[in-house]
Amino acid sequence: MTGATPFATRELHAPGSAGDPWWRDAVIYQVYPRSWADADGDGIGDLRGIASRLAHLAALGVDAVWLSPFYTSPQRDAGYDVADHRDVDPLFGSLTDADALIARAHELGLRIIVDLVPNHTSSEHPWFGEALTAGPGSPERDRYHFRDGLGEDGSEPPTNWQSNFGGAAWTRVTEPDGRPGQWYLHLFDPSQPDLNWQNCDVRADFRSTLRFWLDRGVDGFRVDVAHGLVKDPTFPPFGTPPGGLLEVTSDAPFWDQDGVHEIYRDWRELLQEYSPERIMCAEAWVSPADRAARYVREDEFHQAFNFEFLDTPWLAEPMRDVIAGSLAASDAVGAPTTWVLSNHDVLRHASRLGLPQDEEPPNGIGPEDLQPDAALGLRRARAATTLMLGLPGGAYVYQGEELGLPEHTTLPDEARADPTFTRTRGAEKGRDGCRVPMPWTKGAPALGFNDTGAAWLPQPDSYADLAVDQQDGVPGSTLELYRQLLALRRERDLGRAGLAEVEGLGDEVLAYLATAPDGTRTLVVANLSPESIELPAGTRVLVASDELVEGGLPTDTCVWAEI
Numbered sequence: 001m002t003g004a005t006p007f008a009t010r011e012l013h014a015p016g017s018a019g020d021p022w023w024r025d026a027v028i029y030q031v032y033p034r035s036w037a038d039a040d041g042d043g044i045g046d047l048r049g050i051a052s053r054l055a056h057l058a059a060l061g062v063d064a065v066w067l068s069p070f071y072t073s074p075q076r077d078a079g080y081d082v083a084d085h086r087d088v089d090p091l092f093g094s095l096t097d098a099d100a101l102i103a104r105a106h107e108l109g110l111r112i113i114v115d116l117v118p119n120h121t122s123s124e125h126p127w128f129g130e131a132l133t134a135g136p137g138s139p140e141r142d143r144y145h146f147r148d149g150l151g152e153d154g155s156e157p158p159t160n161w162q163s164n165f166g167g168a169a170w171t172r173v174t175e176p177d178g179r180p181g182q183w184y185l186h187l188f189d190p191s192q193p194d195l196n197w198q199n200c201d202v203r204a205d206f207r208s209t210l211r212f213w214l215d216r217g218v219d220g221f222r223v224d225v226a227h228g229l230v231k232d233p234t235f236p237p238f239g240t241p242p243g244g245l246l247e248v249t250s251d252a253p254f255w256d257q258d259g260v261h262e263i264y265r266d267w268r269e270l271l272q273e274y275s276p277e278r279i280m281c282a283e284a285w286v287s288p289a290d291r292a293a294r295y296v297r298e299d300e301f302h303q304a305f306n307f308e309f310l311d312t313p314w315l316a317e318p319m320r321d322v323i324a325g326s327l328a329a330s331d332a333v334g335a336p337t338t339w340v341l342s343n344h345d346v347l348r349h350a351s352r353l354g355l356p357q358d359e360e361p362p363n364g365i366g367p368e369d370l371q372p373d374a375a376l377g378l379r380r381a382r383a384a385t386t387l388m389l390g391l392p393g394g395a396y397v398y399q400g401e402e403l404g405l406p407e408h409t410t411l412p413d414e415a416r417a418d419p420t421f422t423r424t425r426g427a428e429k430g431r432d433g434c435r436v437p438m439p440w441t442k443g444a445p446a447l448g449f450n451d452t453g454a455a456w457l458p459q460p461d462s463y464a465d466l467a468v469d470q471q472d473g474v475p476g477s478t479l480e481l482y483r484q485l486l487a488l489r490r491e492r493d494l495g496r497a498g499l500a501e502v503e504g505l506g507d508e509v510l511a512y513l514a515t516a517p518d519g520t521r522t523l524v525v526a527n528l529s530p531e532s533i534e535l536p537a538g539t540r541v542l543v544a545s546d547e548l549v550e551g552g553l554p555t556d557t558c559v560w561a562e563i
């Protein structure tokens, strides 16, 4: 339908066009391989398990799948500590399994994005062993950041930089002659030494890794810690150590240095040799939005996660600002905005939104901490997702959010595996609560994650009733809501729509008019006020995140409507 609207609007974003490439409005589903499906029954998910469950994703209606790392790794940071970027860890299968998974995904019309971890290697990468053996001043050490310590005997770390997982960002090594020696930099765990991106071997090796996976048919890369590869070469002291995982501190001498961009320009050129088009998505915890937008200039990344959106509390004013601000910042460089609400590093949004919204969410929740309001969190999560999928651009969905899974907030400390928990001596519970194995079938061993009942992290009781088989075909379930949203999003071309803010529905109501390239109009309204509101006259509701009451839109509900 087209025609006049009964309300005032303010243009935020112009529509795309029918010929736009797929990634500009793609919805990409993140699979965390340890926890999605476990074919061999050892309690840790694997590639064969993933391949066997891909039909779930085709039925959900996503465009692509991003797989967190499944490469050879001692698993000190759940695979983000890579010992061989060009092989599969036996825990997850083999290269043959990876090929079969890529082929199966393509058969189902799903693209495959793999993770690339260029900021660091595992300390079990052959290069790190060579660096230790070769000693100070060697070309082998130059691939990492080795420095002499401060103080007379070099026993003080070279800078005061702190690791994101807690503790100093430097660890001292023992030299081949047995004496205490140099220090190496690790922005994360000591088992993840940072690579020196000024070194030619490093640059050449990652080019080979890109080609290796591109030649195997992957459709793109999610690039880990994309804002961290280059360090200020003067290694200055940094007064304010980061307060938590990847906290946005753009002034840090190790985050968002200008030198990172030439690396991505080089990779973009390499990707351009391939057809059909391959993409890269930046994990760059950078703010403000115009600084983050530099990563998606036309000769760099195709996408960058919109972490400002993920970090925004469920309050109308900051939400309205972040939506308008991120569209403006990405439009300024001609890029799409890439929305996201959950991933394997943050509290699941069904729990995050059930906590007080005027405080920073914690990094993990334990049994003795304030527990989220589960019903409120789920209600808001459904509304937030309905809002997100109604916005133009791309979006990422984290495994299990389509079931409304909450964070596991009562994991016993003994079960925790995230290095943040140990490195902060339990001060931060860490990220295990969002990484718990998927529930597929109520009553089955490990809720259908495998046949044996083994699970590397225990599943909470609440997961049984949220299992896929409990929601499949059930009207009003979160799974059916996601399916409906994704189908309508495609049908009404919301990812390529122009967007205008609708005014006059109230300060605590977010309302947008999305106009697709063919003129189809969709009204997206989220009510964050404490009162139920009336929808504008002449609207016909297409989908609602929760039931409407007497035709009104209750608190914490979002609808899409025809107008």
Ligand code: BGC
Binding pocket: 077, 080, 081, 117, 188, 224, 225, 246, 283, 344, 345
């Ligand atoms: C990943 C984390 C990981 C860290 C170090 C992050 O950005 O998403 O899971 O611990 O990088 O590789």
